[in-house]
Amino acid sequence: MSDTHEVLQDLAADIEETTRLVEGLDEDAWSRPTPAPGWSIADQVAHLTFIFTLAENAAAAPDRFRAMTAAAAQDFNGAVNAALAQFHALTPQELLARFRARGDASLKALAAVPAGRTVPWLVRPLPPAVLARAGMMEIFAHGQDIADALGVRREPTGRLRHLVHFASLTRDFGYEARGITPPADPFRFVLTAPSGEVWTAGPEDAPQTISGPAHDLCLLVTRRRHRDDLDLTAKGEDAKAWLDIAQAYRGPAGEGRTPGQFAPGRGVSAR
8 A cells, every 4th residue: 555545545534534523513513613713613614625625726736726825825814714705605514515525536636646746735846645644734633623612522543643744744834934943953753652552753863852642742733732731741952942833834823722721631532
């Protein structure tokens, strides 16, 4: 099984998990606010729908993708808000159908990219497997907002290994978002998977190390939990400082979450 095929399979599972979170909600619940200020559950699904639309076009229609993203180069937040607005007229059932359709179409488009090729993305071209991992980061982050709004807890799975890998690749995004020069030394990540297996990334002799549960790292780099509420340990001054600014996405960091905002184990399990 190729790396791209494996990550696309796991992204498909994430899309299905998010679908199950919202498919039984009534119209009032779709309007429920999430921890992201100003965003309802419907907004979260709309954002993911737009992300998958971008990914589909990046892989299958690059010229259309470039036209769609031209505005984002000048006004990132404005482009995001404009993308959400196009879905406001849809009913919850229509929005969910659009989400599933665009998610499926993006998976097929990325799977069809010939081996060794890249596809255009917001800053530079990416291999399909890396873009799929970016999609997993998006659906993990915005799916977490939905779960928090509903008071449910998503069970961590082995699919998080793709997001851990993506977090190691995007270590410098937090620095770049704040105009800080990243440290020259690489980091070592030593993380415990939900199964108890140990996942690692980065050179073994790196002087800076991040360790702890893989799920906690994913919550940190998507800024869905404050570092004080996570069981992550940093060795080295650069690594300790990184815990305050870590993010696995480009652009503004956003407000993040406050210490103690979410009690450990909050919510009922979502299966």
